[in-house]
Amino acid sequence: MSGxxxxxxxxxxTPAGLETEEMTLNMGPQHPSTHGVLRFVxxxxxxxxxxxxxxxxxxxxxxxxxxxxxxxxGFMPYTDRVDYVSAMQCNQGWAxxxxxxxxxxxxxRGEYCRxxxxxxxxxxxxxxxxxxxxxxxxxxxxxxxAIREREYINDILEELCGARLTFNYMRIGGCAWDIPPGFxxxxxxxxxxxxxxxxEYNELISFNKIYIERLANVAVVPAEMAxxxxxxxxxxxxxxxxxxxxxxxxxSVYPEFEFDVPVGTGEKGTLGDSYDRYMVRMxxxxxxxxxxxxxxxxxxxxxxxxxxxxxxKPPAGEVYVRxxxxxxxxxxxAVSDGTAFPCRVHIRTGSFAAMAIIEELSKGLMIADLVAxxxxxxxxAPEVDR
Amino acid sequence: xxxxxIHERLxxxxxxxxxxxxxxxxxxxxxxxxxxxxxxGQYLRDEPGLGFDCLSNLSGVDRKAADRIEVWYxxxxxxxxxxxxxxxxxxxxxxxxPTVSHLWPxxxxxxxxxxxLLGVQFTDHPDLRRLLMPEDWVGHPLRKDFVEPxxxxxxxxxxxxxxxx
Numbered sequence: 001m002s003g004x005x006x007x008x009x010x011x012x013x014t015p016a017g018l019e020t021e022e023m024t025l026n027m028g029p030q031h032p033s034t035h036g037v038l039r040f041v042x043x044x045x046x047x048x049x050x051x052x053x054x055x056x057x058x059x060x061x062x063x064x065x066x067x068x069x070x071x072x073x074g075f076m077p078y079t080d081r082v083d084y085v086s087a088m089q090c091n092q093g094w095a096x097x098x099x100x101x102x103x104x105x106x107x108x109r110g111e112y113c114r115x116x117x118x119x120x121x122x123x124x125x126x127x128x129x130x131x132x133x134x135x136x137x138x139x140x141x142x143x144x145x146a147i148r149e150r151e152y153i154n155d156i157l158e159e160l161c162g163a164r165l166t167f168n169y170m171r172i173g174g175c176a177w178d179i180p181p182g183f184x185x186x187x188x189x190x191x192x193x194x195x196x197x198x199x200e201y202n203e204l205i206s207f208n209k210i211y212i213e214r215l216a217n218v219a220v221v222p223a224e225m226a227x228x229x230x231x232x233x234x235x236x237x238x239x240x241x242x243x244x245x246x247x248x249x250x251x252s253v254y255p256e257f258e259f260d261v262p263v264g265t266g267e268k269g270t271l272g273d274s275y276d277r278y279m280v281r282m283x284x285x286x287x288x289x290x291x292x293x294x295x296x297x298x299x300x301x302x303x304x305x306x307x308x309x310x311x312x313k314p315p316a317g318e319v320y321v322r323x324x325x326x327x328x329x330x331x332x333x334a335v336s337d338g339t340a341f342p343c344r345v346h347i348r349t350g351s352f353a354a355m356a357i358i359e360e361l362s363k364g365l366m367i368a369d370l371v372a373x374x375x376x377x378x379x380x381a382p383e384v385d386r
Numbered sequence: 387x388x389x390x391x392i393h394e395r396l397x398x399x400x401x402x403x404x405x406x407x408x409x410x411x412x413x414x415x416x417x418x419x420x421x422x423x424x425x426x427g428q429y430l431r432d433e434p435g436l437g438f439d440c441l442s443n444l445s446g447v448d449r450k451a452a453d454r455i456e457v458w459y460x461x462x463x464x465x466x467x468x469x470x471x472x473x474x475x476x477x478x479x480x481x482x483x484p485t486v487s488h489l490w491p492x493x494x495x496x497x498x499x500x501x502x503l504l505g506v507q508f509t510d511h512p513d514l515r516r517l518l519m520p521e522d523w524v525g526h527p528l529r530k531d532f533v534e535p536x537x538x539x540x541x542x543x544x545x546x547x548x549x550x551x
Contacts, residue, residue, distance in 0.1 A: 056517065056518065057516075057517065057518040057519065057520070060518040060519065062527060064503075064528065065527055065528060068528075100412065224439075227439050227440050227464050228439065228440070228490055228491055228492070229491050229492050230440055230441060230442060230490070230492040241464065243464060248467070317411075318409075318411075318415070318447075318458070319411070319412070319413075320412075320413045320442075320443065320458075320460050320471065321412070322442075329442075331442055331443045331460065333443055333445045333458065333460070335447050337451075343447065343448075343449075344445065344446075344447045344448070344528070346443065346445035348442070348443040348445075348496075352495065353492050355495075356491075356492055356494065356495040357491075360491070385518055386518075
């Protein structure tokens with residue numbers, strides 16, 4: 001037996017008389033690099049994966065069923081738990097779905113508060129993502145740098161709404177609280193500190209040779225594949241597709257701000273590889289800072305929340321709204337039957353597609369690269385399972 | 387292309403399998419015959435000018451009052467930046483819809499989720515298993531008449547109130 005070829009396209013010499021067989025490995029549900037509770041069944045030939053089959057559902061908390069029981073206002077705190085790494089955009093998605101059902105217009109100051117909250121949320125989420133990418137492939141120190149900054153951002157968001165993780169900041173028709181006194185000054189001071197740190201962070205890790213070797217050319221997703229699998233957000237843009245819901249399906253007050261939509265360039269390897277997805281997040285942080293400066297500088301006066309009746313009964317109908325969450329285009333499908341409780345809520349999240357594509361992407365990768373792929377797709381397990 | 391024109395073309399191609407009414411809104415919706423949904427999807431994806439390359443979402447809705455289950459397909463085209471939703475309505479006691487997982491690979495999981503939570507059978511699906519609930523779970527939790535079991539493998543789903551009032 002020689003020149004034994006396996007179906008992953010890798011030629012390998014097997015010494016005569018030695019049998020090879022497929023190995024089934026279990027990874028998770030408790031594994032330090034799976035970012036939450038999720039499990040893979042890995043079919044491997046030596047160090048090479050034939051495929052990694054995701055097994056999800058460990059974090060299924062039936063959030064959509066809860067929505068049918070608690071009513072429109074009452075569901076808002078639960079949306080925090082859909083994607084607890086970046087809860088602000090989940091708040092906004094649900095608020096926008098309800099507002100679309102009932103035709104409510106949010107006051108301009110309320111929209112500005114939302115943008116400020118969401119962009120700080122995006123910074124915090126991307127920081128965790130890029131920090132964890134480093135940690136997953138063996139660089140522990142950059143994670144501590146990223147988390148240090150995330151803590152300051154949590155301080156800022158705490159000033160805004162009193163919570164550091166599950167914010168429950170937004171309401172149907174606006175936001176719960178106005179910007180506190182002195183907040184704008186402190187937020188801008190923080191941005192002054194944070195923006196140069198992005199460059200420092202790049203020098204620390206992004207251009208490190210080992211780091212690049214671990215990410216470049218790994219798990220390449222061409223743009224057509226990304227679209228067919230409905231990859232969204234930084235994962236889609238990493239494949240070179242310039243599409244951002246904030247810019248292309250404008251909502252809230254985003255059209256009033258100037259910002260770029262960074263896409264992958266294939267600078268260190270192939271377009272759409274793990275490194276491109278990582279770099280898109282780094283560059284998006286700069287854009288978020290730009291949006292924040294404009295929003296903080298142009299806060300209009302007025303109320304932050306519209307008058308919405310306590311018993312909220314939107315007319316019967318269906319809406320599907322999309323917001324640009326930290327993990328991309330998040331779809332909120334809400335069906336009202338005219339009562340005080342939604343008939344159906346479905347949340348289609350960015351991580352759901354990113355998780356589904358892994359079985360396809362893992363074919364022929366090294367086992368050690370699986371964690372790099374999970375990290376570069378920025379999968380947050382609660383968002384997959386809801 | 388705007389939704390009225392897409393609707394017009396679907397009517398021209400599939401006749402009465404496409405309802406004459408167009409549900410207007412930010413994401414216009416067209417009701418179609420459930421058994422035809424895969425063919426219509428194929429046409430929407432492959433026809434030049436339509437080019438719906440992305441299935442943005444697939445949701446099941448239990449319309450208990452009408453004794454129907456609706457499956458909503460939110461389609462989006464990155465090439466043309468237009469959008470339309472298809473609604474396939476199927477009888478509630480025996481909901482069956484053909485799969486579209488060969489058209490958009492993400493439908494594989496979305497259909498598994500819909501089967502898991504609402505019990506919709508997707509014919510010709512390559513791997514129609516539960517996705518979120520445990521494999522041995524009984525029933526489909528998002529059905530309006532689903533009754534939560536008292537226990538699961540000896541773990542009670544009930545709990546006493548901590549407040550002794």
